Amino acid sequence: MQELHEKNKVLLKSLRSALYDFDRSTVLIELTKVLAPDVLVQLSFPFETMHGAQSFYDSAYEPLHKAIPDLECRDTIVMAGESENGHHWVGYCGYYTGSFEKSWLDIPATGHQVSMRFHEFFRIENNLVVEIQAIWDIPEVMMQANAWPMVPSLGREWHVPAPATQDGLNIVPDSQLAAKSAKLVSDMCISLGNYAEGGVEAMELDKYWHPKASWYGPSGIGTGRGIKGFRNWHQIPFLNGMPNRVGDVDKGYLFSDGNYVGFTAWPGMQMTISHGGWLGIAPANQQISMRSLDFWRCEKGLIRENWVLVDLLHVYHQLGVDVLGRMREFNKARC
Numbered sequence: 307m308q309e310l311h312e313k314n315k316v317l318l319k320s321l322r323s324a325l326y327d328f329d330r331s332t333v334l335i336e337l338t339k340v341l342a343p344d345v346l347v348q349l350s351f352p353f354e355t356m357h358g359a360q361s362f363y364d365s366a367y368e369p370l371h372k373a374i375p376d377l378e379c380r381d382t383i384v385m386a387g388e389s390e391n392g393h394h395w396v397g398y399c400g401y402y403t404g405s406f407e408k409s410w411l412d413i414p415a416t417g418h419q420v421s422m423r424f425h426e427f428f429r430i431e432n433n434l435v436v437e438i439q440a441i442w443d444i445p446e447v448m449m450q451a452n453a454w455p456m457v458p459s460l461g462r463e464w465h466v467p468a469p470a471t472q473d474g475l476n477i478v479p480d481s482q483l484a485a486k487s488a489k490l491v492s493d494m495c496i497s498l499g500n501y502a503e504g505g506v507e508a509m510e511l512d513k514y515w516h517p518k519a520s521w522y523g524p525s526g527i528g529t530g531r532g533i534k535g536f537r538n539w540h541q542i543p544f545l546n547g548m549p550n551r552v553g554d555v556d557k558g559y560l561f562s563d564g565n566y567v568g569f570t571a572w573p574g575m576q577m578t579i580s581h582g583g584w585l586g587i588a589p590a591n592q593q594i595s596m597r598s599l600d601f602w603r604c605e606k607g608l609i610r611e612n613w614v615l616v617d618l619l620h621v622y623h624q625l626g627v628d629v630l631g632r633m634r635e636f637n638k639a640r641c
Contacts, residue, residue: 308479311386311563314396314430322398325379328371334363342434348572350441350597351620352411352630362438370402373410374420378403382467383474383601383613385568387484387561395561397568398426399474399601399613401466402442406451411444412634413451422447423466423525425599425615427559427570439570441599441615446525448633454526455636456622456629457586461528461539469603469611477564487604488562490514491569494609495553506537516608526585526618547584551577567602574598579625585618587625594624 321336337359347356349366356362371377383399406420422443429437448454449463468474494514511533521536522529530539545551558571573595581589597617602609622629 307388308481310394311388312479314386314394315384317430317433318396318428318435322379322381322384326381328377328379328404330368330371333367334359337363340435341438342431342436345435345438347438348440349438350444350617351623353442369410373406373408373415374402374404375407376404381475383469383566385474385477385561385563385566385601387488387563387568389559389561391559393559394430395559395568395570396428396430397561397570397601398424398428400424406447410447411630413444413448413453414637414640416451418450420447420450421465423615425570425601425613427568427599429559439572439599441524441597441617443525443615445618449525453633453637455632456526459526459528459539460543461523461530461535463525463528466522466529466613471565471603471605474566474603477566480564483564484562486607487565487567487602488560490604490607490609491562491567491602492560499553511536514609516605516610519609520611522611522613524614524616524618527616543583543585547581547587547589548577548579550580551575565604567604569600571599572597585621592625594621596621 317340321340324332324336341359344357347362353366356365379400379402381398381400386396388394401421401423403419403421406416406418409415423446424440424442426440428435445454497509497514515533517532520529520531521540523540527540530536553575558569558574560569575596575598577594579587579589579592597620599615601613603611619629
């Protein structure tokens with residue numbers, strides 16, 4: 307089975323190389339080669355659902371390339387594995403970068419180098435990609451353009467790094483280690499659910515997280531360092547605002563590769579905003595779902611790093627808040 311996982315990485319290698327040396331015709335050719343004709347592409351708001359390589363390119367990559375003519379895709383993690391339901395996935399963590407020369411999604415261009423994090427997951431059947439689930443961290447671009455119209459982040463906003471061990475592109479295949487990593491993360495996720503019955507203590511965070519763990523949240527939330535940082539800048543306001551949140555782990559896909567674990571779901575959580583405290587959103591018992599795509603790196607039996615992207619624009623959209631529209635109003639007087 308490990309051979310199949312490595313084969314799936316190789317399948318997408320030419321596409322990732324084409325995205326790095328971004329050329330319109332080459333990228334489209336590579337997309338057409340590896341994507342099934344009826345591939346389901348689910349990309350973060352406002353792109354949403356697309357079908358087929360041409361639609362994916364025209365709707366997502368073409369406008370981004372026009373805005374960033376020297377567009378470059380830099381992967382920092384490449385991992386592959388099988389989820390419990392037998393689906394085979396390859397997960398990519400990294401960022402798009404280049405000189406932001408023309409506006410994109412009405413985000414004003416800066417003329418400077420810009421970066422946008424991504425988590426992209428490819429499900430493969432019979433040597434073709436049949437499904438893509440991906441989040442592009444659009445709020446990060448808005449922040450770099452000084453055009454973010456919503457509340458400030460509680461955590462640290464910065465250029466989120468690659469793995470501390472610098473091995474994200476060269477994960478050594480090890481099925482036994484992968485199984486241990488998957489169990490650690492799965493047990494941790496289950497333990498987080500104990501909050502509903504026993505509060506913070508019942509989650510036993512110290513049992514799963516390294517004392518020097520880094521939680522790299524999406525732009526709009528930011529990074530937290532250690533359990534204290536994770537709780538202060540994300541978990542406390544998150545649980546205060548939505549104490550009934552439920553993770554749809556059974557509907558998602560968790561897979562592992564060496565020390566790394568990936569999780570993707572569309573969506574991955576359900577909750578009700580019943581109290582205040584999260585992102586400054588006024589509680590009105592709004593029921594929402596949340597798309598959260600994650601990577602973890604385990605070290606000596608504990609989680610040392612966790613990369614998390616949440617489709618925050620989709621959260622606001624469900625609440626009837628047009629973030630991009632507010633951004634346009636916010637910036638309409640800029641020269």
